[in-house]
Amino acid sequence: MTSTVLTPPPCHGCGGASAHLVTTKDFNRKTTEASFQYFQCHRCRLVFMDPIPDDMRPFYKGGYQQIPASLAELRAIAADDLYRIDPVLRYKSSGKLLEIGPWIGAFSCNAKDAGFDVTAIEIDQNCVNFLNDCVGIRALQSSNPSSTMAELQESFDAIALGHCLEHLPEPWLVIQRAAERLAPGGILLITIPNIKSNEFAFLGAAWRHLDAPRHIYFYPPDSLRQLARSCGLEEVELTTTDRLSLLLSREAWHYWAVARFRLKYLRGAIGRLGFLISRRKALRDNSGSGITAVFRRPVSRG
Secondary structure, eight states, X not given: OOSSOOOOOOOTTTOOOEEEEEEEEXXXXXXXXXXXXXXXXXXXXXXXXXXXXXXXXXXXXXXXXXXXXXXXXXXXXXXGGGGGGHHHHTTOSSEEEEEXXXXXXXXXXXXXXXXXXXXXXXXXXXXXXXXXIIIOSEEEEOSOHHHHHHHOOOOEEEEEEESOGGGSSSHHHHHHHHHHHEEEEEEEEEEEEOTTSHHHHHHGGGOGGGOTTTOOEEOOHHHHHHHHHHTTOEEEEEESSSHHHHHHHHHXXXXXXXXHOXXXXXXXXXXXXXXXXXXXXXXHHSOOSEEEEEEEOOOOOO
C-alpha cells in the first residue's frame, strides 16, 4: 500500500459511490510504515478502509490487555468499567445477555455479577478459555460472529458490542444477525468511535481512534440509526457525550499532544486545552469522540 489516493471504490456496505476521506498510518502501534485509505459512501455514509489487508494478524501484535491471573484480578479491572453496563441496566435487570468481542471479559463479568446469564463470542482462544474456566460464562470461539449468531437457537434479552464493531468484516451483517437474535423487547447496545466527532474534524489522520488498520469501518450517528432501522430496530437512546466518550476525547488529545510536543508541561497544557474546548463543543452539538447507542426490537402487537 502507498500513500497515493486510489480511485474511490464502491461502498462495501451498500455499493454506493464514495469519496476519499483521509489517508493515515498506524500511528498507535507502529506495526508498519504503510498508508491506509478511508472513504465515505455518499449514500449510506459508511466510512470504510480500502483496500483491507488480507492478513490483519500482524497489526494486532501485542494484543490489548493481558489475561488476568484470576477472577479476583478481573473483578478489580472490571470495577473501573462498571458504568459501561449502565445503558443495559436502564432497560433490563436480568435475562440472557450476549456480548460480542469481550476480550478478557470485563463487561461480561460485570453483567454476570449483575444477574445476567451471559454468553460471549470471542476470536481469541486464550480469552475464550479464561471466560469459560475462570469467569464461568459460556464463551464461543469464532472469527465470524454473524455466522455464529445465525447458528444459535436461543434469543437474548440484551446484546452488547463494545468497541468491536469497527474491527469486524461486514458489520452490517453483524447488526442484522444481532437483531434477529433479540427477543421481543430485547435491546442492542453499541459503542463505537464517532467519525463525526469534532476531534476527527480537527485532528484528521492523527485522530487516535482511527487506529488504522485495526479499525476498518465507522458508522456516523445517522448512518448507525439508518442501519438499525433497516434491521427492524427502534432507537432508544444515542449519545456522544457520555462518560465513555469523555474518556475517548481526553485520550485523543493527550496522545496527539504527546506526539507533537517534547516539553512535558507544554504538551500537558495543550492536550488539556484541546480536550476542554472540544468537550464544550461536543456538549453543544453532540459531536463527542464516541457513540453509545441503544436500540430495541419492538414487541409484536397482535
